[in-house]
Structure formats: structure tokens, C-alpha cells
Amino acid sequence: MKILQTAERVSQKDHSDNYVYQRSLLAYLEAAKIVSGKVLEIGTGSGYGVDVIAPYAHEFVTIDKYQTGMQDTDPANVTFIQMNIPPLKDIPSGEFDYVITFQVIEHIPGDDLFLKEIYRVLKNNGKLIVTTPNKKMSITRNPWHVREYTVEELERLILRFFQAVETKGVFGNKSIMEYYEKNKASVKKITRFDIFNLQYRLPRRLLQIPYDILNRMNRKKLLNSNKNLVTNITHEDYFISAADDSCFDLFYIAQKREP
Secondary structure, rough: OOOOOOOOOOOOOHHHHHHHHHHHHHHHHHHOOOOEEEEEEEEEOOOOOOHHHHHOOOOOEEEOOOOOOOOOOOOOOEEEOOOOOOOOOOOOOOOOOEEEEEEEEHOOHHHHEEEHHHHEEEEEEEEEEEEEEEEEHHHHHHHHHHOOOOOHHHHHHHOOOOOEEEEEEEOOHHHHHHHHHHHHHHHHHHHHHOOHHHHHHHHHHHHHHHHHHHHHHHHHHHHHOOOHHOOOHHHHHEEEEEEEOOEEEEEEEEOOOOO
């Protein structure tokens, strides 16, 4: 199955994605400061995180629903597996020191089974590093997401399976907030026609393609009208701090501590 090209799968090659791409890149760079040993990634995407994580892992296994752009030139310690999850089929229990999964859990219908499986494949004292959008900062409904989480909701869910969780968030500086406000104003111009609030009433699958088309058009429009702002954003314009309602993404680190 080839990659489905939606605005949900961020590209490092499309300048209109730069605002989102740099935020995603930050997650990998922060994870690279933490991970070691045998690392599992759930959600390879286009594979731009492989070169960031692989140098810090003895072995790096990365999973995705779709085929990726990974090549034979990728590091020798990297293995790609195409798999629908959950469950993590044929992966032994207690196998990994770290599991990373960025912008994935919001797409998974069975988020409880998802976390249960991650817990199973982690070694004792192993850690999960997970990111997901902060529901409080979402401008509109994203029909590609089964659900989104608040700071408290994700913490409660993780603590059903893990013994400890560190709740951090991804925040932005002045340039990021300027883009966010411009994006918010642009989206409002589109959604003002939704007088019956259909974005929240209709089944999400009916809205996915229209949303994706409008989302991509909106990103292109913002790039064309704010080229310097969009193209000059780097991962350094984002930072990690204690999670609250104003962070863009939740960045949680959970630890498995069995007796």
C-alpha cells in the first residue's frame, strides 16, 4: 500500500508544510537526547526522523501503515516494517528500551489497546515518548483524527497503563504565534460558511477529503502571502516546557516500572 498523500503526512519538501514540519522535527530532536539501546518508532511517516534517531540507537525499528520513501542507503541499524496497528503483531514482549510515536495516537480507534501494546513491548524501566495535538489549541475539527486530548485527558489515559508520566508540551515563540493567528483568521473565513456546524455533526469520514483539500489550499495561501514568515521558521522557534492549555502539542514521557 502506497503512502496516502494528505496534509496529515507532513513533507519536509513542501514549504507550505514548514510550520508543521519544524514542530514535528523538534519532537525527534528532543527524543534523540533521550533514547538509547533498542528503539521502536510507530508511525514512520515520510521517514525524515530516521536519520535523527538512528545514530542514538543500537537498533532502530520503525513501523508504518504505508510504504515509505526509505532507501537502501538508510543506516544499517534501521529496519522498516509495514504494519497496521494495534496490535504490534509478531513483536515480542519486553523487546525495546524506548518506543517513540509522534502524531499517531489521535488516529488510532483503540487508543487503550495501542498503549497496552506499547507497554507490553517495552522492557522494564523502558520509556514511551509520545506527541499528539493539544485539543485546546485546535482551530477546527480535524476529521482525520478519531479524537484529540487535553493535557489532563492524555495523562489519565497513559496512567492507566504506565506507572509514571512526565507531562510536557511544545510551545512557540513570537513568530510561531504570528503564524498561528494568521492561520486561525484564515480558517475562520472558510468555516464562516458552515452555518449549521456540519464539521461537528457529519461523520468524520465524509469530511476527510474536503478538509484535506481546504487545508492544503489554506497552507499554500498562507505561504504565498507570508513567504518570509513561513519559510524562515525553524525548529528553534519551538520549545519544550511543562504542558498547559496553550501548548501546540503534548509531549509526554511515560515509564514502565514493573515490581
